[in-house]
Amino acid sequence: YLGDLAIDPEEAAKLAADAGVRAYTIGLGRGVRHPFGGIIEPDFSTLQFIASKTGGQFYRAKSSEDLEKVYAEIDGLEKRELEDPRYRTADWFAIPLLLAGCLFAAGLLLEFLWIREVP
Numbered sequence: 001y002l003g004d005l006a007i008d009p010e011e012a013a014k015l016a017a018d019a020g021v022r023a024y025t026i027g028l029g030r031g032v033r034h035p036f037g038g039i040i041e042p043d044f045s046t047l048q049f050i051a052s053k054t055g056g057q058f059y060r061a062k063s064s065e066d067l068e069k070v071y072a073e074i075d076g077l078e079k080r081e082l083e084d085p086r087y088r089t090a091d092w093f094a095i096p097l098l099l100a101g102c103l104f105a106a107g108l109l110l111e112f113l114w115i116r117e118v119p
Helices: 009-018 045-054 064-077 094-113
Strands: 025-028 058-061
Touching (some): 009 045, 025 064, 045 058, 058 064
Parallel strands (some): 025 058
């Protein structure tokens, strides 16, 4: 069931692959019992397609323990420093440094050219 998605999963996978985003998909569940016996396995073909299209990997978790293992494995795969958009630093040291350098140079010029010390 795709609900009210404005974009189908195949197109989303293509857009993610074009942007260089890897998708690691996780299929959850064991399946449901059929009324006449047996178990109907869930269809994870869309998740497998998305993972393969983006260069990621598909995982299947049948229990919460499996899910924890999958999360740990995915966490070990992708390591990238993320920049927090709330905090950005800007180095403005150059302006006071330039001002201090100009004042120092002006002081040296005044000392050597106009204001002289008497021994």
